[in-house]
Amino acid sequence: MTDAIHADIATIGRINAVPAILQVICETTGMRFAAVARVTDSNWTACAVLDTLGFGLTAGGELDVATTLCHEIRSTHQTIVIDKASEDEQYCRHHTPQLYRFESYISVPVFRTDGRFFGTICALDPLPAALKGSAIQPMMESFARLLAIQIESEEGAQRTEQALRKERAMAEVREQFIAVLGHDLRNPLFAITAGAELLTQRLQDDQQRTIAQHILTCGRRASQLVRDVLDFARGRLGAGIPLNLQACPDLAEGLRHVASELQQVHPQRRIVLDIGDIGGLYCDRERVTQLLSNLIANALTHGDPQGPVAVKAALQAGEFVLSVHNHGAPIAVQTLAQLFQPFSRPLSQVPQQGLGLGLYIANQIALAHGGRMEVLSNEHNGTLFSFRLPLGQPGAPAAPPAST
The missing domain is CATH 3.30.450.40 (GAF domain)
Known part of the structure; x- marks a missing residue:
């Protein structure tokens, strides 16, 4: 036969x-x-x-x-x-x-x-x-x-199913290639940024120091893009965002540091902090601060340039809630449904920096912790992004019990 x-x-x-x-x-x-x-x-x-x-x-x-x-x-x-x-x-x-x-x-x-x-x-x-x-x-x-x-x-x-399987296989190969390429780029980028940082400290000539500072800024930006690509590849290949879960008594300090760094980059903007007592939260400190960095950067980019960006972190009603609020035009309804998809960004005639991965990665970090991202956006109240992490839920990170 x-x-x-x-x-x-x-x-x-x-x-x-x-x-x-x-x-x-x-x-x-x-x-x-x-x-x-x-x-x-x-x-x-x-x-x-x-x-x-x-x-x-x-x-x-x-x-x-x-x-x-x-x-x-x-x-x-x-x-x-x-x-x-x-x-x-x-x-x-x-x-x-x-x-x-x-x-x-x-x-x-x-x-x-x-x-x-x-x-x-x-x-x-x-x-x-x-x-x-x-x-x-x-x-x-x-x-x-x-x-x-x-x-x-x-x-x-x-035929459609076979083509879909073939396309999925090709997509996986592409994403593996991206992951390997991003991994191999990290070392030379680290050398570039480390060298540029050393030059900014040692050079006496202002013009030369300005050039070295520009190299350092570009190197750090390229490193961030590589980090985003690696996180994207991990999420798409099924491994998910890797976490290092532990008690984080200094999480509040880490959140303030992230806000301070972004404030220095955007001195003309106002970032308002309201960080409560969140000591001892069981999470990945670096990933949560990365999530906040992405949310603040998004608010600074798309929010009202004259309005403040409000950051709030608190333990409330059995949840850790980290939110970023900005004023400005609301997010279109058709955009909301795709907001946490990779390479998603609002349509604009103005060239935009980045790969459009910030909100996708923030959502992947939330999911890896067993939490979720929420967004509310309307004309009167602006836009509010919230990371909600249940405390003490099965399979979810939680604040460790107080010592006796």
Whole structure:
């Protein structure tokens, strides 16, 4: 049996309507064997069978096509109907009814939608049946047309699924390449930034020091882009954002440091902090501060340039809540649904820095902790991003119990 025949059997096997079609044929005609067959110039192969007769064929069973009437149907493309073979003028001496011991028989050709011959839908029984002139033939011919459409649809679905699997495999290779490339870039970038930082401290000439500072700034920015790409690749490849979970008594200090760094970069903006008592939270300090950095950077980029950016961190109602609020135009409804997707950013005519990974990575950090990101945005209240981390929930990080 060829691979093409195997594929055709599998295709017919996936079409849910086929068993129902064979059942209707048997119940309507009274015949006890019905099948969908793939017919070539040398073989008759059963693709689907309903056999209460004990004829002995199952899906995948083969017959020499020359021993069947389907050989003639393949040549003439015409339906064959026999009520009682032993008394039929054309088939009473034919070898097929004698070989397979049937009296009643009907077989209709099945053509693919492009006109190519596929095979037949047939039924037979050792007992005679009144088939000629009844509604059986047009019914089965309708089933043959329906089957052709179903075959085309199923094969199309299989091609789409194969293309999707291929695309997923290619995407995984691309993301692995990105991860390896990003990993290999870290060392030279570290050398560049370390060297530039040393030069800014030692150079006496202002012009030279300015150049070294520019190299340092660009190196740090490139390092951040590489870090974002690596985090993106980890998230997409299924490993997720790696965490180093531990008690973080200095988390508040880390959050203030992040806000201070961004304030220095944007001295014309105002970042307002409200950080409560969050000592002892069990989390990855570096990742939570990275999450905050991404949220503040997003607020500074897209918020009202004249308005403040408010940062709040607190333990409340059994959750650690870290939020960043800014004023300005609300986020469009159609954008909200894609906000935490990679490379997502609001449409703008103005060139924007970065890869559009900041909110995606923030969301991945939240998910890795067992928490979630939320966003509220409207015209009156501006935009509020919140990282919510349940305390004491199964599988979620929590503040460790107080010592006694």
